[in-house]
Amino acid sequence: MPDLMIEPSRRRIRALVQGHAIGDTTHALLVLGAGLPFYAFPMADVTLERIRASGRTATRKLIGTVHLHDILEADGQPRIDAAWTTRQARLAGYCMFAWAPIDRWLEEDDHLPYPPRDIYKRVDAVPSSRRVQLRLGDRIVADSRRAMFLFETGIKTRYYFPPDDIDPAILRPSALRTGCIYKGEAHYHDVVLDGTVHENLVWTYPDPVPECGSIAGLFAFANERLDEILIDGVALDRLADPLSNAAIAAAHVYVRPRLVA
């Protein structure tokens, strides 16, 4: 089982409630390995008079028992269980905020719309002339020699197709939206084929984050829900792969720069 990874961050991190920075720090810790990454704020950088212990506890993966707190709005209204603390040695003295109850998160001056990035993960979108064909049932639903291959650390390759290389009759926009800090907001489509609706099988990023600009407007399919993926005519033997967090932890080969006072 991968261990908790705790990295001092040099980024200024702010958590805003009703426009007030309840946490504002340049000495955050980035905590990796316990679900989605999160920031821990030194107590000194938290507006403690707006935090009230609730007496409740919860259990968190790799951390154990945590003590829950309410955040108080300006008029005293509580946001229930919006903050937590722990006696876990490496996080003692820090305050953590739940993601959703905070109105706005900032990394430096950039809005952080989703939980933070893992600094040991990258996303490379690379153009490829390898032929990619996707089969659903007995139909080839996408066929391209100019897809963008998206390599995201720990995840199977995703293939992003130009709209012209997808059977146009099968896509029907759905209402689903999901967010990813590495790519942006995904808009989903159902695939309607021979009377069967495959809900949210396809997604696209109309306006991806700048680092992923090259997938804008392209369409990806959920590999694991297809019947076959052919690359240059050869079927992939596995459509989906489990994430390998162990590899990420083992790859922790960076030596943090030494600092001279």
Next chain:
Amino acid sequence: MRPVIFEPSARRLRVMFNGETIADTTAARLLIETPVPVYYFPVGDVRTDLLVPGAPFEDPRKGRGRRWSIMVGDRVAHDAVLGFDHPAADLPELGGYLCFVWEGVDHWFEEDEEIFRHARNPYKRVDALRSSRHVEVLLQGTTVADSRSAVFLFETGLPTRYYIPIEDVRCELLRPSDRVTVCPYKGTARYYHLQLDATLYENVVWYYPDPIAQCPQIRGLLAFWNEFVDAIRIEGEAEPIPVTEFSHRPITTRPAA
């Protein structure tokens, strides 16, 4: 012993030399021993008919092997290929693979994109964030940059770099330089010298006129070596001077012409 990762890569890799494709594989592995990873090619995906054997060598971590040269037409890439016929006990799979000295060959491609300098490490990211924190750069007691609208570049394993808009830099002090370097995560960097009184501080400033697609936010912004300026102050407070892989090559100075 230091852990080494030898993980499969999903990327098609190609290596070119003198117009020939020397290796073309969809079954590469990435060896991650240091922050700079190395692609390994299955022997069967390498044009071994173009290789001639060279000297044996021993690597303290990976085992014993042999170097090979590539001969294509009138050109020879001496010792540009390495193989491990007696890999270390914990890395037996190395035996079936060959790797290339990056600069020994002409071109590298990941899928259809040419890549430069070295393989990208999948466990390293580069985040560029806009910041209104006050950044001041001091060299020889002179404030050479003063900004509240820098882009802070956080690159895993390196100190924060501050990319500053030209209007916030004393650009009348900049002098052209021919230096060009390439970073696989950011693109091709160009440099400036900086002149203070009669002294030229060589290549102390760099910028990316046309960064790669993954790093568009730093286009045209100017960065200074944290390691070699007197101080970078953030909100009035001097950042500690970092010691990095670059520290052993300090910037040089010479009298201005």
